[in-house]
Amino acid sequence: MAEAAPLPLPPGSAVGILGGGQLGRMLAIAAARLGLEAHIYDPDPAPPAAAVATRHVQGAYDDAAALARFAAGVQVATFEFESVPAATAAAVAAHTALRPNARAFAIAQDRALEKAFLEETGLAPAPWVAIEAEAEIAPALARLGGAAILKTRRLGYDGKGQARIAGAEEAGTAWAAIGAVPAVLERVVPFTAELSVIAARGVDGAVAAYDPGRNEHADGILRRTTIPAGLPASVLQDAVLAAGRILRALDYVGVIGVEFFFAPGASGGPLFVNEIAPRVHNTGHWTIEACAVDQFEQHIRAVAGWPLGDGARHADAVMTNLIGDEAAAWAELAAEPGAALHLYGKAEIRPGRKMGHVTHVTPRRAG
């Protein structure tokens, strides 16, 4: 790795962001607010983030020369996505500081590694069994004792690569559905709520977390996050503490999203860690309106060695994703009182594509 720049990086420094989608776009805006340059790396000639970035380097994620050129021009680099090939991370880290570190990506992009890591860290994933072949599914199902979900170990995102299994007779169909690749079989946790914690850790080891939000998904895609979550304070606190443990165990720098199931009746519960996302997270978009330092700025602050915001929330919020042609109602959405509309500048509307989001923000209720 190249010699690290002294921290905190002063205004005028360049932060490299690999991935120019909506997360990169909101990261670039946050960097600009702090007087930092955002450089975007993306294979697309006109990714959403490029319009608000100081520079855009176009290149494939396996183009070592372009990656080197990009990395040499920034004082720190980070990713907007977690499916980072190890070679890409290494190519970047050879020329500049990479935050978070490559181990966080390796763990987050492999469900078996992730669940093993959680258990080592003293946290509870949903009960699970690693699956390498179709024949392993039926005994695993029996061991888990109930309905389960077969998920590919790698590259799962927004509900893709998953198949639900009610009984052993469905094993073959499910195995074929996910493409007959290494997988985990995960017990269906009878949760009453999904929640997530957006937290951050600085270069100095300081940790800050936002209040946990309550999430609703539909068809495997996040639909809505509500803050406050309306769950017992002890549960929220446990979720925040779990996020802190994960950050420390990974020697993590940056923002992380940790999704939980709240299942009060389940043995080993009530909190199960569903997923770790080593990046800014869709369930943290509400922080843009409700916090002095939002998750995007928090991530930029962390990777640039700045002091973290304290995560305090001055308002209540409900964030709703605009999926596919829901964004076509932009004019009506813009007219709703208290609605903060965000459109990601994606030229083409596609079914299931996140086109924007809208946050309804209200004064913080007491308590």
Add this chain to the structure above:
Amino acid sequence: MAEAAPLPLPPGSAVGILGGGQLGRMLAIAAARLGLEAHIYDPDPAPPAAAVATRHVQGAYDDAAALARFAAGVQVATFEFESVPAATAAAVAAHTALRPNARAFAIAQDRALEKAFLEETGLAPAPWVAIEAEAEIAPALARLGGAAILKTRRLGYDGKGQARIAGAEEAGTAWAAIGAVPAVLERVVPFTAELSVIAARGVDGAVAAYDPGRNEHADGILRRTTIPAGLPASVLQDAVLAAGRILRALDYVGVIGVEFFFAPGASGGPLFVNEIAPRVHNTGHWTIEACAVDQFEQHIRAVAGWPLGDGARHADAVMTNLIGDEAAAWAELAAEPGAALHLYGKAEIRPGRKMGHVTHVTPRRAG
């Protein structure tokens, strides 16, 4: 003028912003949030706004060819500053819609026209007399009956081009100090508070205003804006109504800043209009954190023919400008709880230069 684009301008449309300073920068970010392109026109090769804009056209404000090229590439154009030469406005308006209209600039950049306009609109500027020659100062001073300020009719900004006059014997010095140019002599209003209203009017004539903020100046430069203002509700309401009258009288489209003196003891008071700024305004920066739709997005919405945000405020805020080397304390400022730091990306710190601002945001108190 070219044929106007149908409104509201859909996402993907381009909004032209003449002037690439911090106001243009925050306008460009707001445009991006709505999925609109921001094109910046500025003579500087790397103005602060260019880093967050889709396109930057470099050109002088009297370069008709560059202005035409810029204007032809956008569906609407607006300015971040009010000292817009009439020829510049005309060159832009020949190729695209210009909002607000040229009359608002003409009035705002000439203090005599501005005060006459206010009186025609039934509002009270500070008592004043137009001055064309030094000899007119002493009789005007007698007529106003007290200490006064001599201000150049044109190009006044942040306290430049002003001279205070306690008695007739200071007329010559003051006249020389402002450069012996056409001026207005303005009575010193014994105000107890300065406040401002940031308001907007849409293409459809709808008006929305933010809660008035209370302002403190030092050396003619805005130091701090506090919201809520802590003034009687009737005064705040009168200020908002006055801003609405101004918007309608100018057939204005966009955001306007109207500064007032609150002088409970003065005859003709208690509210005097100090100044109109036909643009987003430094005293409205607090809306970024405290409102779902901030003043920058409100301006973009107005000029793009979108529905306006309702101006509702979900938090309390204190905005403090960072002038000159105050911005050098960025690391300490970033560490303050509840502080939202904004740095404008200006390479060079100069005394009196606005380098950034910091908004301390807190949950909205009841009432």
